Amino acid sequence: MNDNQNDPAAAAADAVSGAVQHDPTSPVPEVAQLQSKLEETQNRLLRSLAEFENYRRRVQKDQDDARKFESLRLVRDLLPGLDGLQRAILSAEQTGDKQVLLDGIRMVSQQFRDILKMHATEPIDALGKPFDPNVHEALTQIPSADHEPMTVLQVIENGYRMHDRVVRPARVIVSSAPPSP
Numbered sequence: 001m002n003d004n005q006n007d008p009a010a011a012a013a014d015a016v017s018g019a020v021q022h023d024p025t026s027p028v029p030e031v032a033q034l035q036s037k038l039e040e041t042q043n044r045l046l047r048s049l050a051e052f053e054n055y056r057r058r059v060q061k062d063q064d065d066a067r068k069f070e071s072l073r074l075v076r077d078l079l080p081g082l083d084g085l086q087r088a089i090l091s092a093e094q095t096g097d098k099q100v101l102l103d104g105i106r107m108v109s110q111q112f113r114d115i116l117k118m119h120a121t122e123p124i125d126a127l128g129k130p131f132d133p134n135v136h137e138a139l140t141q142i143p144s145a146d147h148e149p150m151t152v153l154q155v156i157e158n159g160y161r162m163h164d165r166v167v168r169p170a171r172v173i174v175s176s177a178p179p180s181p
Helices: 007-022 029-066 072-094 098-118
Strands: 121-123 135-143 151-156 160-162 165-168 172-174
Touching: 072 098, 098 121, 135 151
Parallel strands: 135 172
Antiparallel strands: 121 160, 151 172, 160 165
16 A cells, blocks of 8 residues: 555645646746756866866975976086086196196186076176175275275175176275375
């Protein structure tokens, strides 16, 4: 025996359901269609969120790798200079000639300047120039009657600039007014 025959409420619900399913003007097929579209939209949204999360992870990994290896090009460019220095030392050791060592070191020094130039890094021209605290670091002052006060007399360490930014200020000795008699 069917359970719906004993339960009048269930029998009525079955009758209404059967009538609604057969009634072409009933909103039930439209609701089912909307439910299907909603599920499809939710699935697309979940896939999009997953794709975005994967993209975010990929970008983060790329940024981490870029930071990790940002000096790689510079290191590759510096290696020939280091090799040249090693060759100069080896040659001087084999020949015992200090001039060979000096010539080799000069060549390597020029090679390093060329590498810095390739990386948009130029030395700061300081010798004989007026002292500029933006690009110079004064180590001491020496009284001089031959130079204007605050003129760079000697460069202890070259300064360098990359584009418009000072990488390292030039460490200099500057003139001061001579003592009064």
